[in-house]
Amino acid sequence: MSGSDPAPGSSPDDGPGDSSGGDPVVYGAPSSVYVQAVRIGLSLKGVAHRLHEVDAFARPQAEWFREISPFGKMPAFRHGTVTLYESRAILAYVDAAFAGPPLVPEDALGAARVHLVAALMDAQAYPHWVWGLYMGRDGRKPAGEMARHRAAALTLRDALNDSAGPFLAxxxxxxxxxxxxAPMANCLAALPEGAEILAPGTPLGRWWQIIREIPEVARHLD
Ligand SMILES: N[C@@H](CCC(=O)N[C@@H](CS)C(=O)NCC(=O)O)C(=O)O
Structure with missing residues (x-):
């Protein structure tokens, strides 16, 4: 389904490569939760793609990468003449541009629920689950800061547990x-807080048991 560019494509200085050949190209590191999100979307749609490895955390960032991702974040994306960045925009494009199961429902409320949960992932899950609890694990961040992340992470858990399932929206x-x-919950799952937030028998815990087993998802989780 998906491949990874070999060594020549992984140097930050050798340009974005050729994306005119058909398959979309995702630029970023396979360990990035946002890169994983886009690759999961492509796989769920049944769209073959290439990963062009770029580490957006490395400095300096290559000029060609800043041209396709002006804020220097991964993933960036190319499909023929189309260039995009921001995962939600990329996923929306992938959903509309390719056949395959829809990633956003057609009905107004269904679509709104999907956009709400996606927004919560950006605004709450990334800063608190990933950047806060996961990056601060094993005493890497001060206790006071971790307490704030833990409180916000639990508020998000409660909001998500309002969903009737089976999937988050x-x-x-x-x-x-x-x-x-899924990639953000995967970070959490490795932590003691994960046992609480993804507890079996809760809506979020049941969702995690299902989503992590879906092959198109599982193959992109670190
Ligand atoms: N809102 C962006 C967030 C992307 C993002 O934060 N990516 C991180 C890696 S997971 C990154 O590229 N960080 C590099 C940096 O901030 O220098 C999206 O949805 O694509």
């Missing part, structure tokens, strides 16, 4: 929101 199949949420 109450869709019958994985949506754009699940593409973003």
């Amino acid at each position: 109450e869709t019958a199949a994985p949506s754009l929101a699940d593409c973003l949420a």
Whole structure:
């Protein structure tokens, strides 16, 4: 389904490569939760893609990368003449441009729920689950800061547990929101807080048991 550019494509200085050949190209590191989200979306749609490895955390960033990702964040994306950045925009494009199961429902409320959960992943899950609890694990951040992340992480858990499931935005199949949420929950799952937030028997815990086993998702989780 997906491949990874070999060594020549992984140097930050050798340009974005040729994306005119058909398959979309995702630029970023396979360990990035946002890169994983986009790759999950492509796989769920059944779209073959290439990963062009770029480490957006490395400095200096290559000029060609800043041209396709002006804020220097991964992933960036190319499909023929189309160039995009920001995971939610990329996923929306992938959903609309390719056949395959929809990542956003057509009905107004269903679509709104997906966009709400996707927004929560950006605004709450990334800063608190990933950047806060995961990056601060094993005493890497001060206790006071960790307490703030823990409180926000639990508020997010409570909001997500309001969903009737089976997927996070109450869709019958994985949506754009699940593409973003699965890699972030995967960071959490490795932590003591994960046992609480993804507790079996809770809506979020049941979701995690299902989503992590879906092959198109599992193959991109670190
Ligand atoms: N809102 C962006 C966030 C992307 C993002 O924060 N990516 C991180 C890696 S997970 C990154 O590239 N960080 C590099 C940096 O901040 O220098 C999206 O949805 O794509």
